[in-house]
């Protein structure tokens with residue numbers, strides 16, 4: 221008997237679409253399955269003002285494949301010069317859904333991020349007043365902190381102090397990668413945590429054993445197996461604090477397979493197949509829809525999508541190894557296993 225699973229159309233609560241030729245090449249990979257996505261603002265230069273977010277939204281809409289129904293949910297990149305009034309106006313007009321915090325230097329295109337958190341106090345307080353969520357890339361950047369500890373240290377030194385100092389600030393811990401992240405999320409209210417597809421699949425051995433695998437390198441870097449298991453338990457638990465943010469982050473092969481390779485895994489293409497596989501392994505197929513389609517809208521105060529998708533299990537599903545772009549090929553994340561779930565009609 222063919223196994224079938226029908227869920228509400230999913231959304232992606234953390235997505236990098238880039239711009240120009242890359243945007244045009246990767247956008248269909250997301251809009252094929254997803255109805256909405258939180259669009260990351262780490263372009264070069266970053267999307268800082270409401271006017272810049274409006275222009276970026278227009279470029280995304282102009283690049284949409286014919287007939288695809290997709291809503292980009294825009295974000296602003298928080299800098300030490302961000303104007304609370306501009307943020308509030310962008311929120312009031314319905315243009316933006318969140319503000320993104322990058323500690324300066326933490327990840328790809330984060331040079332304009334925050335170093336001195338006192339300088340963004342007024343913006344955070346305004347956001348708490350108006351109910352606008354803060355999405356945080358949760359890693360400290362101090363040279364003396366080991367890269368595998370940077371998420372846990374961020375929670376203690378930055379996130380928890382911000383939340384105590386700004387009661388009511390709705391916060392999303394983006395792409396959590398540790399048991400510490402899961403435990404902190406479970407201890408809080410008014411807080412969500414996105415989990416990526418790839419962090420449910422890989423641990424740090426996948427990056428480093430048998431030769432360095434640049435296509436498994438992303439930030440926050442994958443941690444040891446115990447942390448991956450904690451993420452799988454959280455994602456498949458149904459707990460409303462956890463939802464999908466693929467963090468699908470395209471970089472060309474030339475930039476990944478490089479002496480100083482870029483961080484980011486490109487998972488838009490095969491994410492739904494991989495997630496169905498993971499949830500089936502965890503005996504949690506009945507909770508896939510909560511993770512991909514219900515918990516995110518609940519956190520962001522939106523309705524779940526009205527329409528549905530159906531996944532069927534059958535023969536091995538083949539995805540392209542690479543997506544062609546005018547800038548060069550982008551490698552699709554390899555989960556290292558055969559996939560059998562496919563989204564019907566797509």
Ligand SMILES: NC(=O)N[C@@H](CC(=O)O)C(=O)O
Nearest residue numbers: 236327328438439469483484
């Ligand atoms: N996750 C990544 O490894 N890379 C992201 C940035 C980010 O989400 O931190 C990117 O923009 O390439």
Ligand SMILES: [Zn+2]
Nearest residue numbers: 327357394439
């Ligand atoms: Zn990030």
Ligand SMILES: [Zn+2]
Nearest residue numbers: 236260467469
């Ligand atoms: Zn990201």
